[in-house]
Amino acid sequence: MTALTADVHDPEDYSARHLSVLEGLEAVRKRPGMYIGSTDSRGLTHCMWEIIDNSVDEALGGHCTRIDVVLHADGSVEVRDNGRGIPVDVEPRSGLPGVELVMTKLHAGGKFGSGSYTASGGLHGVGASVVNALAMRLDIEVDRQGHTHAMSFKRGIPGTFADKGPDAAFRPASGLTQIRRVAKKVTGVRIRFWPDRQIFLKDAELARESLLDRARQTAFLIPGLTIAVRDERTDGEAPYEEDFRFDGGIGEFCGYLAPDEPVAQVLHFQGEGQFTETVPVLDDNGHMTPTDVDRRLDVDVAMRWGTGYESTVRTFVNVIATPKGGTHQAGFERALVRVVNDQLRAAKLLKANDDPVVKEDVLEGLTAVVTVRLPEPQFEGQTKEILGTSAATRIVSQVVGKELRAFLTSTKRGEKQQARAVLEKVANAAKARLAARQQRETQRRKNALESSALPAKLVDCRSEGLDRSELFIVEGDSALGTAKLARDSEFQALLPIRGKILNVQKSSVADMLKNAECAAILQVIGAGSGRSFDIDAARYGRIILMADADVDGAHIRTLLLTLIYRYMRPMLEAGRVYAAVPPLHRIELTNVRKKRGAKPEDRYIYTYSDSELRRTLLELEKKGKSYKEPVQRYKGLGEMDADQLAETTMDPRFRTLRRIQVEHADEAAKVFDLLMGNEVAPRREFIAKGAQELDLARIDS
Missing domain, CATH: 3.30.230.10 (Ribosomal Protein S5; domain 2)
Structure with a gap:
């Protein structure tokens, strides 16, 4: 690697003495960004994975079944595997042991067509040597041929340390040392390195979550490989440990x-x-020949x-x-x-x-x-x-x-x-x-739909604050008239719909957008639909579905929930969708004195189901209270006057709202898929099973 050593302004003063040649790993230390991208946390993480990937390459070849990664409390990183181990014999051309050659020479390794690796993550042969050059200290142990062979390096220079740790006294020396005997079948590599803080930024550190994500990913990609992560940087607490092994491979990864x-x-x-x-291949004469x-x-x-x-x-x-x-x-x-x-x-x-x-x-x-x-x-x-x-x-x-x-x-x-x-x-x-593109083109042309702002049937509120504003989606025009009088126009808006909207569960997006009622709801809420839905753009803080307390009303609510679930789901997830709870009956007490300032609830009692009505009437009889007969049963919201509707359903001081959760809407979508979807067999089974539980006495003759 050739570089300038000084700024030269006069061409006549520029000569060969101004050039310098960086030998071996010196080039890595001079320009680390060329090899690891940066000297921050990202570059430090890259160094760690260069070492791990060498072990992963052994696993790819079927020679390694376990990799251990340890983040030590002193900032060092240790990687252990049970692969074949780096060769420890002497390479004839360089006269260096295989371990020293791999760790000190750029572009040296078993990934250059020698047949040692049919597939590998590292291919330039610079991974281990680059990490070695950028480490204050690196220790390596290799189990091969019945012995554990050890070697240490300081900033890429081989030698021995007088003690543990990167600051111990160092003496340069070449060659491997046999430190103990092991069984001949035992093979593997252990590498521990301390990043050089002369190279890396002071705040550069290894993120545990990033390591766990990559370890999990690698374990998915190599079925049967175990990757164990241990983080000892826990400030006196027990070390964090997690193992990854997935035999299902990338199919399991996809799921x-x-x-x-x-x-x-x-x-x-x-x-x-x-x-x-x-590719260029090195021949016996040392020449690169295209082959x-x-x-x-x-x-x-x-x-x-x-x-x-x-x-x-x-x-x-x-x-x-x-x-x-x-x-x-x-x-x-x-x-x-x-x-x-x-x-x-x-x-x-x-x-x-x-x-x-x-x-x-x-x-x-x-x-x-x-x-x-x-x-x-x-x-x-x-x-x-x-x-x-x-x-x-x-x-x-x-x-x-x-x-x-x-x-x-x-x-x-x-x-x-x-x-x-x-x-x-x-x-x-x-x-x-295509529908979205057409809509954008329509907006650019400022056609009638865009220029008309909001649907004419919307009865909007005056307040624009999301914290209070409410949109009531009301069933029918008759209920709308009463709701106009019952609402608080400051923060309650009304949007009437005509009967039952389109069943979007079995309709395409294009059909949904063509439906006038669905399009009006999306337009009034104003936050888009599907992938483009932006909850921050919604015009109202709450959406309240207000339908009759009967079967048809339940049907309409389910249709609306299916629309919201499929195309405005973030509103559900944020807890901003509600169902109003209108009463089914009104009991008028006859023996209550009409005192001045008496509250309406003192004279009227509302019930919300037939069973609640029966319980209430029994309690009244026990207490000796009389009531007007027959008890009024509401067939719809339109039968209430404004005071009754406000008192029971719309006034925040008295009403009851039911917040709709995502699970509720999900269940509604499943029911619609069953009852109104394209699959006939599940619907036939549901009807046949339900017929056995039906009370025939409840069927009108």
Whole structure:
């Protein structure tokens, strides 16, 4: 590595004496950012994972079943594995033991076509040596050939320490030391390093949660591997310990990542492909010669569509995460879009003149884990965030395309239904996208819908404060008239709906938006719908559903809850949706003196169910109180006058509200799916079972 040692302004004063050559690990210490990205916590974490990844590479090859990571209280990090161990014999060209060669020479290791690793996370051969160069002290022990071989380094220089800890006296010296005997079958590596605070920032530290997340992720990607994490930085408390092992592989990982209910089962696709790559190879004369090398790329993909809107796609190369994707993700997405479009047209869900679905539609609600394994992958930089191996696009696309097409065209009963559900979800996502685009275009043109602001039938309130404002969604125009007189116009708004709104459980987004009642509700609340719903933009602090206390009223409430659950769910999660509780009966007492200033509740008693009415009448008879017969039964909200409606249902001083939880709306959606969904068999079973419990005496003759 060549660098300038001084600023030179006069070209005639610029000569070879101004150049310096950084030998070996000196270049790493001079420019650490080139190798680990930064010298803050992120770079320190990168160093730790360079060491862990070497152990993971052993596990990838089937040579390691357990990795232990210890965060010591003194700031050091220790990594232990039961892999094959770094070679301890002397490498003939350098004359150095294998351990010393790997730890002190850049681009030295078993990942350069020697056959030691068919797939690995590290490929540049700089990981361990870079960590060694940036460590104040590094100790390594290797179990091989019946002995434990030990060696220590200070800032990349081999030698011995007089005592424990990074500040002990140090004497440079080369070579390994055998410190004890072990069984010949025992192999493994133990590395402990102290980060050099001359390099890393003072506040750079390793985050436990980040380590746990990465350890969990790696254990998912290598079934059968145990990764144990121990954090001793606990200020005198017991150390934190957690072990990770997942035998289900990326299929289990996909289920862990998925945030929503499944539309179909987890799909697990595996395959492989061959490609030829031209790489420079070091020949016997020490010359780099371009050589065609046959490679094999293994593909392992798990994916699952869910009911939500967000997509999560995690990609990996030899268990190393590629957060910015690369050629393997491009191939995965290309296959998805191509195959899904073909099957949508085959299933008549897309007509000949319809636009094809796009990547955004296919990825909606998708959780996927895409992994590829290959020798010497081409990354962009040492931080390995993007895969650049071009052949991965073709091979991943072929594997995923073939397996996904087989699933979507399957004639097996369970798979056929799931495939149809996936295709319908993608088709609905495309319709919603087109509808949203049309809505944006409509807004830009400022058409009548936009310029008319809010629906004319809305009876708005004067207050704009969310802490008090309430929107009553009222069943019927007759109830609206009474509610206008009963409300407090300062903070209570009214929106009437005409009977029963659309059942959105079995309707598409486009159909929902075309429905006048549903569109009016979304427009009045003013916070959007589905993925674009922004609860902070909602115009009212509470939504209160006010329907009759009968079967039809319950039906209307359920329809409204299904709409809110599917398209405005954050309102439910925030506890801002309520159901008004109107009474079913009014008992008028006849022997109550009409005192001046007497409260209405002294003369009238309201009950909310037939059983409550019977109990109340019995209590009145026991107390010797008389009442007017027959007891008034409300058939609807429209039968109440304004005072009665305010007193029982709308006035915050007297009313009762029932807060709707997400579980309630979820249950309502399931009931509607059962009673009004597309599946006939479950509904027939429900009716047959319910018929046995029906009281025939209650049926009108």
